[in-house]
Amino acid sequence: MIDRRHFVTSLAGSVAALSLSGPLPGVFARAARHGRAGGEKVLVVIQLSGGNDGVNTLVPYGDDLYAKNRFSLAVPKDQVVRLDDYAGLHPALEPMAAMLEADRFSVVQGVGYPQPNRSHFESMDLWHTAHQLTGPQSTGWLGRAAGQLEQPGRLPPLHLGGEVQPLALATRGTPATSIRSIESFRLTFDGDGEVSKLLELSNGLPRQSGNPLLEHLEQGVAAATRASRRLAEVGNTRDRGVSYPTTGLAGKLRLVADLIAADMPVRVYYVTLDGFDTHANQGPAHASLLAELAGASAAFHGDLEKQGNLDRVLLFTFSEFGRRLKENGSFGTDHGAASIVQLTGPRMKSPLAGRYPSLTDLDEGDLKFTVDYRSLYATVLEQWLGVDPALVLDQRYPAVDLFA
Amino acid sequence: MDPATAWEPWSPADGDVWDLAKVAHLHRRAGFGTTWKQLAADAARTPAEVVRGLLDAATTTGPAEDDSVADVIAAGSEARRLASWWLLRMVRGSSAVRERLTLFWHGHFATSAAKVEQTRLMLAQYRTLRELGQGEFGALARAISCDPAMLVWLDCRESRKAKPNENFARELMELFCLGLGQYTEQDIRQLARCFTGSEIRYGQFRFNSFQHDRNEKRFLGAAGSYDREQAVDVVVKHPATARFLVHKLVRFHVADDLPADSPLIARLADWYRGEKLHTGKLLERILASRIFFSAEARGARISGPVELAVGLMRNFGLEANMDELASELAAIGQLPLYPPSVAGWEGGTTWINAQTLTGRANLVARLMQASAGRLPGAAGLGEKDDAASLVEGAVGWLLAVRPPAAVMKQLESIAGGTRNRSERLVRLVSALATLPEFHLA
Numbered sequence: 001m002i003d004r005r006h007f008v009t010s011l012a013g014s015v016a017a018l019s020l021s022g023p024l025p026g027v028f029a030r031a032a033r034h035g036r037a038g039g040e041k042v043l044v045v046i047q048l049s050g051g052n053d054g055v056n057t058l059v060p061y062g063d064d065l066y067a068k069n070r071f072s073l074a075v076p077k078d079q080v081v082r083l084d085d086y087a088g089l090h091p092a093l094e095p096m097a098a099m100l101e102a103d104r105f106s107v108v109q110g111v112g113y114p115q116p117n118r119s120h121f122e123s124m125d126l127w128h129t130a131h132q133l134t135g136p137q138s139t140g141w142l143g144r145a146a147g148q149l150e151q152p153g154r155l156p157p158l159h160l161g162g163e164v165q166p167l168a169l170a171t172r173g174t175p176a177t178s179i180r181s182i183e184s185f186r187l188t189f190d191g192d193g194e195v196s197k198l199l200e201l202s203n204g205l206p207r208q209s210g211n212p213l214l215e216h217l218e219q220g221v222a223a224a225t226r227a228s229r230r231l232a233e234v235g236n237t238r239d240r241g242v243s244y245p246t247t248g249l250a251g252k253l254r255l256v257a258d259l260i261a262a263d264m265p266v267r268v269y270y271v272t273l274d275g276f277d278t279h280a281n282q283g284p285a286h287a288s289l290l291a292e293l294a295g296a297s298a299a300f301h302g303d304l305e306k307q308g309n310l311d312r313v314l315l316f317t318f319s320e321f322g323r324r325l326k327e328n329g330s331f332g333t334d335h336g337a338a339s340i341v342q343l344t345g346p347r348m349k350s351p352l353a354g355r356y357p358s359l360t361d362l363d364e365g366d367l368k369f370t371v372d373y374r375s376l377y378a379t380v381l382e383q384w385l386g387v388d389p390a391l392v393l394d395q396r397y398p399a400v401d402l403f404a
Numbered sequence: 405m406d407p408a409t410a411w412e413p414w415s416p417a418d419g420d421v422w423d424l425a426k427v428a429h430l431h432r433r434a435g436f437g438t439t440w441k442q443l444a445a446d447a448a449r450t451p452a453e454v455v456r457g458l459l460d461a462a463t464t465t466g467p468a469e470d471d472s473v474a475d476v477i478a479a480g481s482e483a484r485r486l487a488s489w490w491l492l493r494m495v496r497g498s499s500a501v502r503e504r505l506t507l508f509w510h511g512h513f514a515t516s517a518a519k520v521e522q523t524r525l526m527l528a529q530y531r532t533l534r535e536l537g538q539g540e541f542g543a544l545a546r547a548i549s550c551d552p553a554m555l556v557w558l559d560c561r562e563s564r565k566a567k568p569n570e571n572f573a574r575e576l577m578e579l580f581c582l583g584l585g586q587y588t589e590q591d592i593r594q595l596a597r598c599f600t601g602s603e604i605r606y607g608q609f610r611f612n613s614f615q616h617d618r619n620e621k622r623f624l625g626a627a628g629s630y631d632r633e634q635a636v637d638v639v640v641k642h643p644a645t646a647r648f649l650v651h652k653l654v655r656f657h658v659a660d661d662l663p664a665d666s667p668l669i670a671r672l673a674d675w676y677r678g679e680k681l682h683t684g685k686l687l688e689r690i691l692a693s694r695i696f697f698s699a700e701a702r703g704a705r706i707s708g709p710v711e712l713a714v715g716l717m718r719n720f721g722l723e724a725n726m727d728e729l730a731s732e733l734a735a736i737g738q739l740p741l742y743p744p745s746v747a748g749w750e751g752g753t754t755w756i757n758a759q760t761l762t763g764r765a766n767l768v769a770r771l772m773q774a775s776a777g778r779l780p781g782a783a784g785l786g787e788k789d790d791a792a793s794l795v796e797g798a799v800g801w802l803l804a805v806r807p808p809a810a811v812m813k814q815l816e817s818i819a820g821g822t823r824n825r826s827e828r829l830v831r832l833v834s835a836l837a838t839l840p841e842f843h844l845a
Contacts, residue, residue, distance in 0.1 A: 138745070155757050164518070172747055174754045175737055184735070184759055189769035189834050198814050198835055205808045207840070213660060213706050214805065216753045217840035223758040265758075 039312055041384055044256055044269045045142070046249070046293070046317040047166060050277030051120065053286055054322035054339030055367070057093070058107050058356075062086035065359040069326040073283055073333070083107070083351045092290035095298035099344050104301070104310070106348035106402060108376060110357040112338030112369025116321065120277070120335075124320040128167035130374055130393050141377055141392055142268055143171030148387045149267050150174060152216075153223050157268035158259070160252045166270060176270075182255055185227045185264075199225050223265070230262035242303040249273045250296035257303040260313060267385060276319060280330035293317070297344060310345060314384050317342040318373070324365050337366035341376055347404035354400065375400050407667040410695040411675065414451060422451055424800055426697055432804070432845050433657050433705070434458050434691050435500025437715040439781035440801055455692045458501050459684065462538060466498035478524040483517035486526055487741045488726035491733075494714045495722075502534065505687065507710060508656050509533040510740065513548050513580060514748035515557040517741045525553035525607055526741055541649060541681035542640045545580065549636050550602065550609040558746065561604045565617045568596035575746055576636070582644040583664075587624060594623040598635030646673040646681060653683070657690050659704035660752040668695065703804035706755055707845035709738035712764060713771065716833075719802065721781035722771055732770075736763040756843065768837035769830075777826040791820035791828070798832055804844045811839065 059075045060066045062085055067074040080088035081097065087109070089096070099105040113131065117123045130141040146157050150173065157169050157176040169176035177184075190196055203222050207214055240261070244250040252271040259266060273293060278286050297315060304310045322339025338357050357367035375397040378389035383403055390396060416422040427446045431438040435458065438446075446454045477485045494503040510533055517526045529551050536544040548554055555561060555572065563569035573596035577587045601616030602609065611632075620629050626638045639645065650673040651664045662668065672689070679685045690696055707715065713729060716722065733739050737760055738749055785801065786794035795815045799806060806812070819832040836842050 155759060158759075170744065172745065172750065174750075174757065175744055177737070177757070177759045178735065179759065185762055187762060187769075187838065188766045189773070194818050194831075195835050195838055198811070198818065199838055201814050202807065202811050202839055205810060207808065209805070211703055211805070211844075213753065213844060214703065214840055217706070217756060217761075217843050220756045220758060220761045221838070221840045224761040227758045228762065 039309075040267060041386070042260060042267055042269070042309075042313045043380065043385060044253075044271070044313060044315050045168070046297075046315060047168075047270070047272040048276050048289075048293070048317065048319035049120075049124070049272055049274040050319070051123075051321045051323055051335055052276040052289075052319035052339060053278060053282065053333050054319075054336075055325060055333075056282075056286060057090050057290060058083075058087050058109060058340045059090060060087050060356055060359060063359050065325075069359070071327065072331050073327050087352065087356055090287070090290050092287045093294045095291075095294040096344070098298065099301055100351055103347050103351075103404065104344055106343045106351055106353050108341045108343065108371055108400065108402070109352060109354040110338045110367065110370030111318075111341045111354070111373050111376060112321070112367075113372055113374070114369075116337035116363065116366065116369075118321065118335040118337070120320060125167060127318065127320055127373060128170075130377055132394055138167060138170060139172060140166070140168035140170045142168045142270070143173075143176065144392045145381055145385060145387050146176065146268060147171055147173045148391055149385065152219060154265045154267070155223075156266075157270060158264075158266050159270045160255055161272055163272060163274075166272070169268075169270060182231060182258060185224070185231050187228060227262065227264055230264070231258070234258055234262045240303060240306050242299060242306055244299040244303075245292070245295040247292045247296060249292050250299055253296045253300040254303070257300055257307070260304065260309055261307050278323070278332050279328065279334060280332040282327075282332040301344065304345070312346070314343060314345045314380070316380060317344075322367060325359060325362060325367060326365060337363055338369035339367070341373070343402060349401055349404050353402055371400060372397060405668070405695050405698060405700065407671040410668055411672050411689055411693045413692045414694040414697040416451070420697075423447065425702075426451070427454070428801055429697070429702060429804060430454060430458075430691065431500075432707075432711075432715065433696070434687075435504050435718070436494060436711060437719045437802075438500075439719065439721065439783075440785045440797070441781075441783060443801060444784070451697070452692055455688060458499075458691070459688055462499040462502035462505075462684075464498050468493050468496035469498065474527055478527040481521075481523060483521070483523045483526055483741060484730060484739075485727070486517070486523050486530075487739055488730045490530065490740050491710070491714065491729060492726045494710070495717045500718060501687075502538065504711075505537050505683075506530065506534040507740065508653070509537045509544070511743060511748035511751075512652065513551075513554060514743035514746050515553050516743050516745075520553045520556050522553075522556075522607055525556065529553040530741075538684035538687070539682065541645070541683055542637060544683075545576075545640050546633050546636050548580070549576070549599070549632055552604050552607055552609055555602065555604050555609070560599075560602065563596070563600045563602050564615045565597075565600045568593070568600050568617070570596040572596075572599055572602075576639055579747055581639045581648060582642060583648045586642070586644040591623040594621045595635055595639070597621050598630045599632050602632065640681065643673075643677070646677045649673075649681070649683075650676055650686070653686065654690065655705075655751075657687070658696055658701050660706060661704070703841075703844040705845040706752055706843055708749065708751055708755055709733045709736045709760075709764070710740060711845060712843070713767060716768055716771055719781050720772070720775065720779045720833075722775050722779075724771055724774055729767075729771075732763070732767050736760045736767065761843070764843065765834070765837040768842075769834035772830040772833050775826070775830070777824070779826050779829055782826075782829055785829075789825060791816040794819045794825075794828065794832060798829070798836065802833070802836065803841050805841045807839055807841050 059080050061077045061080045075090055079091045082088035096105055128140045129138050142157055156174045159165050159178040162180055165178045244254045256269045275289055304313050318341045321336055323333035323336040327333050354371040357370055374393055378397040379399045381387045381389045381392055424443055424447055427443050474489055477489055497503050532547050536547055558571040560569045560572045570592055573592050597617040598621055601612045603612050618629055624642055651669050654662055676686050786797040818835045819828050
């Protein structure tokens with residue numbers, strides 16, 4: 001049930017923002033002027049589905065074993081975007097150079113978990129649930145985090161895309177929403193503006209019914225009105241001077257950027273990019289996927305920078321597993337284990353975090369993990385979202401030194 | 405309200421009359437709402453007669469009860485089409501009460517086609533819930549304990565003597581009968597032994613006697629060499645079961661927020677036990693009760709997405725593309741046959757946020773517009789046909805709680821003008837759907 005104190009505060013805030021007339025207490029007037037719910041930190045997760053080849057994304061070019069194992073797929077040394085004298089990025093990630101130079105890019109190396117599962121579904125379920133009870137009762141790590149972040153007026157995590165909602169967002173509380181377009185926040189039938197007029201009037205008349213459900217609904221309608229108004233304003237300045245590539249991922253991130261620009265009360269966004277299961281003829285397919293990822297991310301960050309939101313949005317890019325070190329007989333790679341996670345947005349301590357797994361000490365041909373992914377979750381939960389990791393994960397995990 | 409009298413039948417009195425608002429309240433909560441004409445007709449009967457009639461209709465069949473279409477869909481692999489089919493039956497079926505109660509049981513024994521995949525198993529489970537949902541709970545629980553869709557959903561395709569599968573035992577106690585805190589992990593392990601020998605083969609339940617543990621089991625204070633059905637009966641007869649079910653049914657029909665430990669619940673649960681957990685009788689008692697028709701119960705629920713859409717379609721007699729409707733419902737949080745987890749839909753305030761409210765209003769507007777002017781359910785509404793009487797009629801019919809006077813005035817300007825009657829109604833109802841009051845049931 002709604003916390004009364006929060007309810008009253010946020011309702012007063014919304015009325016202020018809507019009517020902008022009459023004397024307002026200072027804090028509400030300020031909030032209304034800035035049109036901002038406090039500039040809270042936002043997490044955007046990009047899921048690379050199918051098992052991204054970490055070895056060819058963060059290339060261990062300094063090790064001869066790399067080229068030996070990747071006889072057809074090895075990225076030539078002179079094309080690697082070097083991060084240190086051992087590892088560097090696939091050239092398709094070139095668009096991330098600006099973020100790299102601004103110390104806003106970090107790759108965590110060797111991310112995985114003990115007893116690696118090489119099934120797409122099972123490993124993805126583990127990442128989504130953070131290794132907690134699987135089955136129909138499962139909840140996702142972000143679903144559980146959202147439960148801790150819940151506040152009146154705030155929206156649950158938002159998944160953008162037409163695919164089934166990722167298990168990571170599953171919760172027993174307020175369900176996450178999936179949307180395909182920004183139209184989900186706009187009334188589609190108010191051609192002559194009569195309904196907006198009605199809402200303006202109605203929202204300015206608190207009901208004082210004593211019915212907590214009606215209070216919840218009033219607050220929801222006020223939030224919906226605010227959202228659609230802000231999005232309309234963003235629409236007017238839609239061209240923020242940023243151009244996005246025409247790819248699917250770029251379209252989704254553009255939508256996220258629009259929502260952030262409109263200051264939607266959302267803390268967690270989730271998007272996916274599929275196609276990383278590159279068992280055959282991996283070279284061009286993987287390069288084009290990485291280019292899609294980098295192009296979309298770079299445009300997104302450029303947009304956020306123009307908005308002045310770069311520091312408060314963290315992009316977290318992961319995949320369910322990496323791929324085998326040795327390429328297969330079809331110019332592709334098979335399911336592997338430890339891989340990388342990319343973090344971009346705020347200022348980072350270093351472009352490389354953790355330690356690159358050994359190319360000789362392998363687990364059935366796969367890289368062994370050096371950082372438990374739950375350590376990364378714990379770090380992001382605690383240091384970015386401000387949620388106690390113990391309430392989301394099954395035990396304590398050491399934090400990873402990421403943020404500057 | 406005094407628990408001793410709250411569940412006694414309500415009868416009209418001075419200052420507390422049987423009016424259109426009460427008839428509308430009854431139809432919204434018992435079923436999915438009804439046409440304006442039916443409302444007026446029911447206002448001329450007694451409340452007890454109307455409640456009885458609604459429940460009797462639950463045993464009649466009409467064209468929408470013809471099962472052959474469902475069989476055709478179930479022979480295919482698109483379970484989503486079965487959801488569309490069920491939605492159509494909710495809209496057209498001769499008994500809204502029965503479909504709504506089946507929706508309740510579906511949310512209770514929540515099983516998702518997303519995992520079960522075989523459409524025919526989902527249909528078979530739906531038929532079980534519909535067939536047994538209005539009778540004694542014990543029979544329903546026993547049927548669910550060997551329901552193939554449920555056992556596939558809970559990863560219980562097989563439970564062997566040497567390694568009992570505990571999932572069904574856990575959910576039977578936690579989510580289906582007792583609720584958390586009424587049993588121990590030890591109870592789960594013992595109960596799971598009663599279910600050994602259960603197998604699903606080729607979509608059928610089979611009992612493998614070689615894999616059944618015949619030794620004594622001890623759980624919930626009982627001891628015996630129980631088999632599956634006997635074990636279900638032990639759980640069902642536990643006093644917590646009646647309280648747990650009554651609480652859930654009262655939340656679904658009377659008020660979202662009524663606490664589980666309310667003396668009102670305890671009182672009705674005692675009565676329900678005395679009636680051998682007969683849900684049809686319980687439903688009749690709830691729907692005819694003083695508390696049900698009290699001011700406190702009015703607007704004390706938030707309508708779920710299915711109630712919202714099916715209710716609108718039944719009220720106005722609308723037609724729609726049901727596949728499209730299913731997608732729209734998924735986007736606002738409730739696609740039948742696809743509950744989010746075995747715990748079903750949490751409901752109440754969790755239905756509502758800025759995105760779902762906009763989605764709900766857009767859905768209402770689209771359904772109204774798709775009617776192309778045919779609104780048979782609204783025949784007779786607003787006799788004088790002027791804006792004021794259209795607004796007054798529609799608000800009394802569709803809303804549990806009246807919006808403020810200034811809002812009513814503004815609605816009149818939306819419902820006025822020179823357009824024809826059905827266009828004005830479409831505009832009016834679309835506008836109503838943006839108001840907070842519209843989403844209370």
